[in-house]
Amino acid sequence: MIVSYQWFVNDTAFAGATDSLFSYIPNNGDTVRCRMINQDCSDIDTLSSTEIVVVYKAQPAFSVRDSSNMNDVCAETAVTFTAIPTNGGTPTYQWLVNGDTVVGETNPTFTYPPENGDLVQCIVTSSLDCAIPNPITSTGITMIINPKETPTISIRRRK
Secondary structure, three states: OOEEEEEEEOOEEOOOOOOOOOOOOOOOOOEEEEEEEEOOOOOOOEEEOOOEEOOOOOOOEOEEEEEEOOOEEEOOOOEEEEEEEEOOOOOEEEEEEOOEEOOOOOOOEEEEOOOOOOEEEEEEEOOOOOOEOOOEEOOOEEOEEEOOOOOOOOOOOOO
């Protein structure tokens, strides 16, 4: 059997689309169908497929922000950071300090005693197929560490 194909998008023949496989970049709401034409002497000369309607899932805007108890702390104070994703599905996490991966820190929260100037960030990867951008890195929190001071007292004698 000798067969040819013609693909239609929104009821318009797609130029050059005459193979059994068809590829193009669809728009939301496009209708796609195929007409198969039998070119020999059988009883059925032309068959048309049912129409397929292209429906895009909404692409979730994916964002992440850091939340810490504080970014201005005393030296040797442990701080808890939390990555708060928006539209991330069930995301995965990777924490960074000064751009370096913190090995084993793959939870939404991360606790450690930062040093002055440390930049704490989190890379979050969404589980959603259409999340944009993916992965995303938080802007981060730059830590300000105040040195511990030893209180002093002096006694003066009155005249």
